[in-house]
Amino acid sequence: MNIILTEQPDSFLLGSECALDIRINQLVPALKKGETVEIDFSNVRGTSQSWMNTFIMGTLLECGVDSLKYLKFQHCNPLVKELITFSVQKAKQRALQAA
Amino acid sequence: MAKKINCPRNLNLSWLQYVSVVDFDAQELGEGKEDISLFVDMSKVTFCTPAGLCGLHEMIKSYQGAIMVRRPEKSETYQYLQRIGFYDNLQIFKDKNFVSHSASGRFKEMTLIAKDIQPRSSAVDNLCREIACVVAPDDRNFQDFLLFCIGEMINNVTQHSHSTGITYAQFYPKTNEVEVAVADHGRGIKAGLKDNPQFYSLESDLDALEIATRPDTSGTFDSASEPYANKLNSGNGLFYLKKIIEKSYGHLDIFSHSAHYYQNGNQQPIIKLGCLFTGTLVVFRLNRAYTSTLQEILREIQEETSIAQQTTSDLSDIQFE
Numbered sequence: 274m275n276i277i278l279t280e281q282p283d284s285f286l287l288g289s290e291c292a293l294d295i296r297i298n299q300l301v302p303a304l305k306k307g308e309t310v311e312i313d314f315s316n317v318r319g320t321s322q323s324w325m326n327t328f329i330m331g332t333l334l335e336c337g338v339d340s341l342k343y344l345k346f347q348h349c350n351p352l353v354k355e356l357i358t359f360s361v362q363k364a365k366q367r368a369l370q371a372a
Numbered sequence: 373m374a375k376k377i378n379c380p381r382n383l384n385l386s387w388l389q390y391v392s393v394v395d396f397d398a399q400e401l402g403e404g405k406e407d408i409s410l411f412v413d414m415s416k417v418t419f420c421t422p423a424g425l426c427g428l429h430e431m432i433k434s435y436q437g438a439i440m441v442r443r444p445e446k447s448e449t450y451q452y453l454q455r456i457g458f459y460d461n462l463q464i465f466k467d468k469n470f471v472s473h474s475a476s477g478r479f480k481e482m483t484l485i486a487k488d489i490q491p492r493s494s495a496v497d498n499l500c501r502e503i504a505c506v507v508a509p510d511d512r513n514f515q516d517f518l519l520f521c522i523g524e525m526i527n528n529v530t531q532h533s534h535s536t537g538i539t540y541a542q543f544y545p546k547t548n549e550v551e552v553a554v555a556d557h558g559r560g561i562k563a564g565l566k567d568n569p570q571f572y573s574l575e576s577d578l579d580a581l582e583i584a585t586r587p588d589t590s591g592t593f594d595s596a597s598e599p600y601a602n603k604l605n606s607g608n609g610l611f612y613l614k615k616i617i618e619k620s621y622g623h624l625d626i627f628s629h630s631a632h633y634y635q636n637g638n639q640q641p642i643i644k645l646g647c648l649f650t651g652t653l654v655v656f657r658l659n660r661a662y663t664s665t666l667q668e669i670l671r672e673i674q675e676e677t678s679i680a681q682q683t684t685s686d687l688s689d690i691q692f693e
């Protein structure tokens with residue numbers, strides 16, 4: 274499955290409600306079916322950390338951090354990579370604390 | 373008894389720390405004005421900042437009943453307030469007594485944060501982009517900081533305040549600083565935190581501000597209507613803002629009910645009792661001369677968080693393509 278986050282060039286994604294919408298309706302259902310999901314960050318200049326946490330950390334905590342192996346992050350600029358890395362780190366820390 | 377707010381010449385952050393709402397006999401305003409519940413005297417105002425304007429705006433919005441505002445005596449000030457939409461948003465002084473012209477990279481008109489920008493649309497993104505592009509038109513690096521910080525604050529209003537809010541930003545060429553204010557007249561930070569059973573017994577506004585600026589703290593953990601639901605909330609919005617201010621040598625003020633949080637760059641924050649502010653007002657100032665990138669700052673925060681929590685995660689399994 275391929276998720277294209279935005280068609281609008283130079284987008285800075287901030288509304289966490291949007292992130293939740295994609296997570297609930299596309300990302301989590303695909304992971305629960307065992308699909309590999311390619312998330313396309315083309316056109317994404319950046320996001321707030323809350324946006325990324327809603328999207329990535331929320332998914333990993335909902336589906337398990339092992340589901341990270343089914344996620345492929347495409348066309349990420351350095352800032353987006355940093356935001357994803359931080360979010361994954363947070364998810365792993367929380368999963369560890371919960372265990 | 374009606375209430376009165378006396379506005380000083382400088383409607384700014386300093387005023388917000390000492391503002392008082394006093395009892396007032398509405399009959400003093402003359403015949404037919406007896407039903408006025410709030411009288412705001414802006415006659416002396418000659419200078420305003422985003423902090424002062426957003427603070428006053430939400431103080432007025434928090435009042436039920438008839439409101440009367442005395443306009444600034446200085447016509448330039450009155451026209452400026454009209455032009456930035458201060459009166460439009462309060463639906464008073466509807467005459468358009470000003471000449472519209474470009475903001476010239478100085479300010480973005482006051483914008484309501486209302487219900488229609490909440491649900492699953494890109495309205496928050498577009499609003500923040502407009503603000504960042506106006507006050508820092510040629511500086512993408514600085515825009516990233518603004519977008520990141522304003523986005524977190526607007527999300528807080530839409531997700532936690534249970535009210536509408538307002539935002540306003542201005543660039544000051546003399547100091548090279550941008551001041552951004554985001555205010556609401558909602559339930560305040562303490563009440564928001566108390567949605568989380570962990571903070572159910574929280575009684576102090578001072579403690580609430582200290583807790584809200586820690587990492588991984590939120591009142592929405594148990595709220596099914598929030599983005600994280602099922603205890604998956606991040607609760608890091610104010611924490612990130614605090615860290616960015618710390619690392620970029622900016623300034624951060626948060627007013628929520630009786631508490632005032634102030635942070636000057638990387639100095640220890642001061643949290644003290646102040647005047648009563650219904651709702652929450654967040655004001656931050658960043659200097660455009662700051663040259664690090666948002667990416668660099670986030671990397672530093674990430675490393676510090678790892679050290680503070682004494683955890684190291686293997687992140688080599690993230691698949692970037």
